[in-house]
Amino acid sequence: MEVLTVLVDIAFVALGVLAVLSGAAVFVVDSMARATYALAVSFVAVGAQVLFLQQSYVGVVIILMMVMEMAVMAVYMVMFMGMNPALMPMSMVHSNRTAVATAVLTFLLLAAGILVVDWPARRGSPPPDVTEALGEALMGPQMLVMAVISPVMVATIVAGVVLAAPRTRYDRFGDDLRQRPPDDPQPGGVGR
Amino acid sequence: MGCRRRRRARSPGPGRSRSRRGAVRALRVGGWCRGRSRPLGEASRLLRQRRRTTVQADTLLWRTGGAGLLVAAALMLAVVPLGRWTVADLAVGVVWFNAMDVMVWALVWLVGWGANSAHALVGGYRFLAHGLGYELPLMFALVAPAIAAGSLNVGAVAAAQDGLWFAAWMPVAFLVYLLGVAGFSVWGPFAPALGTDVAGGVRAELSGVDRLVLETGRYALLAAGAAFAVPMFLGGGAGPLLPDWAWTLVKTLAVLALLVWARRRLPALRPDLFMEIGWLVLLPAALVQDLLVAVVTVWRS
Numbered sequence: 169m170e171v172l173t174v175l176v177d178i179a180f181v182a183l184g185v186l187a188v189l190s191g192a193a194v195f196v197v198d199s200m201a202r203a204t205y206a207l208a209v210s211f212v213a214v215g216a217q218v219l220f221l222q223q224s225y226v227g228v229v230i231i232l233m234m235v236m237e238m239a240v241m242a243v244y245m246v247m248f249m250g251m252n253p254a255l256m257p258m259s260m261v262h263s264n265r266t267a268v269a270t271a272v273l274t275f276l277l278l279a280a281g282i283l284v285v286d287w288p289a290r291r292g293s294p295p296p297d298v299t300e301a302l303g304e305a306l307m308g309p310q311m312l313v314m315a316v317i318s319p320v321m322v323a324t325i326v327a328g329v330v331l332a333a334p335r336t337r338y339d340r341f342g343d344d345l346r347q348r349p350p351d352d353p354q355p356g357g358v359g360r
Numbered sequence: 361m362g363c364r365r366r367r368r369a370r371s372p373g374p375g376r377s378r379s380r381r382g383a384v385r386a387l388r389v390g391g392w393c394r395g396r397s398r399p400l401g402e403a404s405r406l407l408r409q410r411r412r413t414t415v416q417a418d419t420l421l422w423r424t425g426g427a428g429l430l431v432a433a434a435l436m437l438a439v440v441p442l443g444r445w446t447v448a449d450l451a452v453g454v455v456w457f458n459a460m461d462v463m464v465w466a467l468v469w470l471v472g473w474g475a476n477s478a479h480a481l482v483g484g485y486r487f488l489a490h491g492l493g494y495e496l497p498l499m500f501a502l503v504a505p506a507i508a509a510g511s512l513n514v515g516a517v518a519a520a521q522d523g524l525w526f527a528a529w530m531p532v533a534f535l536v537y538l539l540g541v542a543g544f545s546v547w548g549p550f551a552p553a554l555g556t557d558v559a560g561g562v563r564a565e566l567s568g569v570d571r572l573v574l575e576t577g578r579y580a581l582l583a584a585g586a587a588f589a590v591p592m593f594l595g596g597g598a599g600p601l602l603p604d605w606a607w608t609l610v611k612t613l614a615v616l617a618l619l620v621w622a623r624r625r626l627p628a629l630r631p632d633l634f635m636e637i638g639w640l641v642l643l644p645a646a647l648v649q650d651l652l653v654a655v656v657t658v659w660r661s
Contacts, residue, residue, distance in 0.1 A: 202420075299452060
């Protein structure tokens, strides 16, 4: 049992080191794809660390969302970024000195905070099913808030897309909205 | 190879005629024999083939993508119970499976990217466009059994199907799930990412053992998807006479056979057109299925 605890500790620390190193690699490598996937590795390592903290649901969801996000991000970065960084060596670094100074200062501040703060001792013990407890904590008393916020968020997304879309329904269906089939530069799969 | 040589030796000489039925039988036997040995022949051909190199290839990412598919498939299988045994009986096995199938997005795109070849990159983009279409319906299809079982543990989902398989009363979720499996295995209707119209797409520049590893990974993903369907929709190891593990294997093989059979019988789904099908047809269908399942589950309890 003692050996197992030590092994778990070593694995946890190794994941932390991996997360930091691959995070740093984002600013070292000279290719957009490598930078993106270095960031993905960093996130996956953090997700695995969360697994070690017994928060399996949150940990797995971090891995899932971050890999998906990075896959999509790589595509958009390669497609749309100016100076086409995908097809020539590029760097993710800019404002080098300011960035380094800010990073070092922030690190020192946070590290000092960790060491100086008088952390409280642990009270109670984790519940048997952490996922369920998390769900209760999020959705139990706040259910009303969630139920109100969700439609507002969806409406915001829809409104944002509508405002951002260069073509309106008048472009698709004509001035009296009667034109069938619609005039789409990209025909859809369901024949609207 | 051995088969062909034997047939040649048996074939009648120029002066001798042969009955039509005999010719047909010889053809059929030869065809069957050649079909059986084809995977082995293809594997040994790829093992001997020289590795093709391209200018400025990103070899690290290329190899990671190709080999990663097999790893993702193995990690998917880790949460599938085989009788009493499960490699990793995670409390959130369903989400774990989902995370692994999302990993395939990254891996296939990396294979397309790494070669530094236009055709391969087009294949990678095609796959991601497919992914945007099939992934959300697949996620919501996986939600339905989890709601009905009240658990994200794969074993608990299998155990919750006492008497009635989930496939029987959530057919839409099951179908969407199977479509998703074909999607993340770049299989059948989702094969345009590997299309001949773009010189083989993602695998355009892959040769030799790298290509073998990629193909093995695809087949492994298909098998893993079929295996995961068993605890999620087909009652797990439940069945008469045979032990649990045997039923799991039988059902897995049945699903796999269905997927292999459907391979060329469904039209290829063009990525740009499938996007709309995924979002306007499959996603609402899966959501309505989830709603029905949720209502039934609340009503039952």
